[in-house]
Amino acid sequence: xxxxxxxxxxxxxxxxxxxxxxxxxxxxxxxxxxxxxxxxxxxxxxxxxxxxxxxxxxxxxxxxxxxxxxxxxxxxxxxxxxxxxxxxxxxxxxxxxxxxxxxxxxxxxxxxxxxxxxxxxxxxxxxxxxxxxxxxxxxxxxxxxxxxxxxxxxxxxxxxxxxxxxxxxxxxxxxxxxxxxxxxxxxxxxxxxxxxxxxxxxxxxxxxxxxxxxxxxxxxxxxxxxxxxxxxxxxxxxxxxxxxxxxxxxxxxxxxxxxxxxxxxxxxxxxxxxxxxxxxxxxxxxxxxxxxxxxxxxxxxxxxxxxxxxxxxxxxxxxxxxxxxxxxxxxxxxxxxxxxxxxxxxxxxxxxxxxxxxxxxxxxxxxxxxxxxxxxxxxxx
Amino acid sequence: xxxxxxxxxxxxxxxxxxxxxxxxxxxxxxxxxxxxxxxxxxxxxxxxxxxxxxxxxxxxxxxxxxxxxxxxxxxxxxxxxxxxxxxxxxxxxxxxxxxxxxxxxxxxxxxxxxxxxxxxxxxxxxxxxxxxxxxxxxxxxxxxxxxxxxxxxxxxxxxxxxxxxxxxxxxxxxxxxxxxxxxxxxxxxxxxxxxxxxxxxxxxxxxxxxxxxxxxxxxxxxxxxxxxxxxxxxxxxxxxxxxxxxxxxxxxxxxxxxxxxxxxxxxxxxxxxxxxxxxxxxxxxxxxxxxxxxxxxxxxxxxxxxxxxxxxxxxxxxxxxxxxxxxxxxxxxxxxxxxxxxxxxxxxxxxxxxxxxxxxxxxxxxxxxxxxxxxxxxxxx
Numbered sequence: 001x002x003x004x005x006x007x008x009x010x011x012x013x014x015x016x017x018x019x020x021x022x023x024x025x026x027x028x029x030x031x032x033x034x035x036x037x038x039x040x041x042x043x044x045x046x047x048x049x050x051x052x053x054x055x056x057x058x059x060x061x062x063x064x065x066x067x068x069x070x071x072x073x074x075x076x077x078x079x080x081x082x083x084x085x086x087x088x089x090x091x092x093x094x095x096x097x098x099x100x101x102x103x104x105x106x107x108x109x110x111x112x113x114x115x116x117x118x119x120x121x122x123x124x125x126x127x128x129x130x131x132x133x134x135x136x137x138x139x140x141x142x143x144x145x146x147x148x149x150x151x152x153x154x155x156x157x158x159x160x161x162x163x164x165x166x167x168x169x170x171x172x173x174x175x176x177x178x179x180x181x182x183x184x185x186x187x188x189x190x191x192x193x194x195x196x197x198x199x200x201x202x203x204x205x206x207x208x209x210x211x212x213x214x215x216x217x218x219x220x221x222x223x224x225x226x227x228x229x230x231x232x233x234x235x236x237x238x239x240x241x242x243x244x245x246x247x248x249x250x251x252x253x254x255x256x257x258x259x260x261x262x263x264x265x266x267x268x269x270x271x272x273x274x275x276x277x278x279x280x281x282x283x284x285x286x287x288x289x290x291x292x293x294x295x296x297x298x299x300x301x302x303x304x305x306x307x308x309x310x311x312x313x314x315x316x317x318x319x320x321x322x323x324x325x326x327x328x329x330x331x332x333x334x335x336x337x338x339x340x341x342x343x344x345x346x347x348x349x350x351x352x353x354x355x356x357x358x359x360x361x362x363x364x365x366x367x368x369x370x371x372x373x374x375x376x377x378x379x380x381x
Numbered sequence: 382x383x384x385x386x387x388x389x390x391x392x393x394x395x396x397x398x399x400x401x402x403x404x405x406x407x408x409x410x411x412x413x414x415x416x417x418x419x420x421x422x423x424x425x426x427x428x429x430x431x432x433x434x435x436x437x438x439x440x441x442x443x444x445x446x447x448x449x450x451x452x453x454x455x456x457x458x459x460x461x462x463x464x465x466x467x468x469x470x471x472x473x474x475x476x477x478x479x480x481x482x483x484x485x486x487x488x489x490x491x492x493x494x495x496x497x498x499x500x501x502x503x504x505x506x507x508x509x510x511x512x513x514x515x516x517x518x519x520x521x522x523x524x525x526x527x528x529x530x531x532x533x534x535x536x537x538x539x540x541x542x543x544x545x546x547x548x549x550x551x552x553x554x555x556x557x558x559x560x561x562x563x564x565x566x567x568x569x570x571x572x573x574x575x576x577x578x579x580x581x582x583x584x585x586x587x588x589x590x591x592x593x594x595x596x597x598x599x600x601x602x603x604x605x606x607x608x609x610x611x612x613x614x615x616x617x618x619x620x621x622x623x624x625x626x627x628x629x630x631x632x633x634x635x636x637x638x639x640x641x642x643x644x645x646x647x648x649x650x651x652x653x654x655x656x657x658x659x660x661x662x663x664x665x666x667x668x669x670x671x672x673x674x675x676x677x678x679x680x681x682x683x684x685x686x687x688x689x690x691x692x693x694x695x696x697x698x699x700x701x702x703x704x705x706x707x708x709x710x711x712x713x714x715x716x717x718x719x720x721x722x723x724x725x726x727x728x729x730x731x732x733x734x735x736x737x738x739x740x741x742x743x744x745x746x747x748x749x750x751x752x753x754x755x756x757x758x759x760x761x762x
Contacts (some may be wrong), residue, residue, distance in 0.1 A: 036500075048598060050582075050583060050596065052700075052701050053496075053701050071690075072689050072690075073595045073596060073689055073690040074595075074596050076591075076593065076594030076595075076596075076597065076729075077594055077595075077596040077597055077598055080591075080594070080597065080598060080600065081598055092689075093689075093690060093691050093707055093708065094707070094708050094709050113500050113504075114500060115434075115499065115500055115501040116499050116500065116501070117499070117500035118496065118497050118498070118499070118500075119417075119494050119495060119496055119497065119498035119499075119500070119503050119518065120496040120497070120518055120520075122500050122503055122504075123494075123503075123516055123517070123518060126516075131512075135504055135507075136504070137500065137501055137504060139501075186574075186577075186579075189574050189579065190571070190574045190575060193567075193570050193571045193574050193581070194571060196567075198567075198570065199580065199581070199582075200574070200580070201431075201580075202431060210457075210461075212457065213457030213458055213461070214454045214455075214457075214458075215431065215454060215455050215457075215458040216457065216458055216461065217429060217458055217461060217462055219461065308453050308454055308473075308474075309452075309453075309454040309474060310474050319433075320433050320434050326474055326475070327474065327475050328475050348457075
């Protein structure tokens with residue numbers, strides 16, 4: 001088992017991030033910014049609290065030092081996990097933590113909450129604060145900070161990408177024909193963990209006609225010779241996401257079982273579109289323009305209807321986060337943004353293909369983190 | 382690698398569950414029950430959608446057949462994943478899915494939402510429905526169904542428990558002294574996956590003084606000879622949670638490094654308390670009485686202040702769910718409820734211990750799913 005050296009973000013970075021979000025909350029004239037367990041909390045404090053039903057909440061009020069409310073049994077974990085200076089307030093198992101956490105917020109206030117706060121907490125906070133408070137999502141003040149990855153974050157994304165690339169290579173080199181998708185997916189998950197991921201969040205193994213379903217769940221279907229397999233795999237390594245897609249074709253060792261003409265054409269179009277979209281990445285280009293670049297090429301070859309999802313999503317401490325490369329998003333790319341570029345072409349009932357890399361917007365153009373070959377990989381399987 | 386046979390809940394069970402929740406929503410006079418991605422959706426339909434930012438929502442309105450709103454790119458996955466009869470409504474990448482999902486809900490309605498619905502969706506739904514709708518948590522109507530596990534669910538919980546037990550045994554038999562907690566935690570995660578878990582959600586490895594922190598995050602601390610290690614590990618197998626805690630003591634091969642008198646006493650009290658709480662489980666006993674049983678024994682030995690969390694939590698498709706074994710919860714236990722029994726004693730700055738099993742309330746008493754020995758395991762390490 002390979003255990004990656006444990007990399008960390010320097011402690012002073014959390015101080016700077018917290019100061020940045022306090023300033024952003026003040027600029028947005030928020031009366032409270034409430035950050036629940038999840039990637040926002042980890043981003044701002046380093047604390048990886050478990051997403052459980054007991055309330056843990058970072059409370060940022062104007063003119064006050066930020067404080068974090070945690071269950072008493074989590075105090076030691078919070079002290080160990082929080083990597084910046086922060087007052088810790090604890091509650092006992094039979095206390096009302098939502099009342100405790102929201103004290104001091106005005107009855108007509110404007111309150112922003114983490115996008116991933118659970119309804120059980122949001123409804124309890126709404127109950128505690130009364131009907132006159134207006135709510136918004138914390139991403140409005142956090143996105144400008146979180147979208148721009150610094151060098152340490154990019155290094156972690158690269159490490160995660162390379163680990164996932166190695167899993168793709170191992171799966172492509174192994175036996176596939178005669179195994180179920182679910183069995184291959186289990187191997188993917190085990191290999192991601194062996195490669196240092198702490199979680200293996202998804203392992204799409206979509207064979208034959210299933211490859212036409214973008215988010216196919218690995219099933220009991222037995223992989224046959226003479227068909228494509230879309231592998232879309234990922235998880236987190238030191239908190240940062242991996243997410244890579246490659247399309248294989250398995251022949252079962254019989255060269256007459258190679259890809260047919262239609263698939264070769266479809267794949268060539270896809271490969272061109274994915275490369276063009278990647279090449280288009282540079283500061284100032286809009287998110288939607290990257291989507292348009294891929295889509296125009298696929299449309300021109302008559303596959304427009306067969307590419308029915310956006311071209312990509314941001315990635316960092318969340319597997320999907322801003323920016324989204326989708327029609328209607330005029331946000332300009334900036335140096336340090338990290339996202340997937342992943343067009344796909346899906347012929348329902350027949351087969352499909354997708355190619356996905358994680359790309360960082362560099363000063364002069366794209367920095368592609370994945371290194372696994374993007375060409376159609378034809379293997380015996 | 383051991384890949385467990387893929388077990389499933391029979392399809393007709395989903396039909397019955399969905400019918401049960403439709404009836405419960407009607408009895409509660411709800412104008413809408415909105416079930417987002419997560420364990421509620423999986424429980425009712427079998428569909429394991431990924432918890433992403435795109436809206437997937439099961440919509441149950443009075444007098445109408447339930448329908449599920451999904452992103453178009455998820456249609457095939459939804460068709461494959463949903464194991465009962467259900468209308469699927471799709472939305473395109475640039476549509477407003479929250480408006481689509483909430484059409485037909487009255488402006489003064491009573492709406493229940495999944496406890497784990499994300500704020501990004503709940504706030505958008507609140508925006509779409511206006512200020513006069515009243516919200517509540519779906520658990521109010523789902524808990525009576527979900528708390529009672531049927532024989533298939535108990536079989537899956539048992540399979541998960543035994544897999545986790547084997548990981549505990551393997552870790553206890555291996556080298557520990559001289560390794561970091563984080564390194565051992567990585568091995569725990571890899572072994573859980575190898576044992577057929579699809580996720581390894583937590584791997585608490587709390588050594589020496591860290592064992593006094595109930596939710597310690599495995600750190601770079603190097604495990605030494607002559608100290609305890611609390612292992613609290615788990616994840617999901619076929620969707621159902623494992624969660625087991627055992628306390629080891631590592632001597633480094635030197636018998637003079639065995640547990641001291643205080644630790645032996647502390648552990649003996651804990652062992653007695655955990656066994657007594659387990660033995661007290663039977664239909665009709667209140668949840669809080671199980672907590673009281675453990676607490677009374679620990680209190681009587683002077684460790685009351687050192688046991689500062691509830692005795693247990695329900696488990697099923699969520700790692701923590703109802704019922705909670707906590708002071709103030711007068712809910713009577715019923716046959717088929719499944720929960721942890723996990724008292725702990727923590728001496729801050731010194732050390733601590735915890736023992737945890739998953740227990741099912743049987744007709745005549747407790748059915749303990751975990752089989753790993755509960756005694757203090759003294760090993761060379």
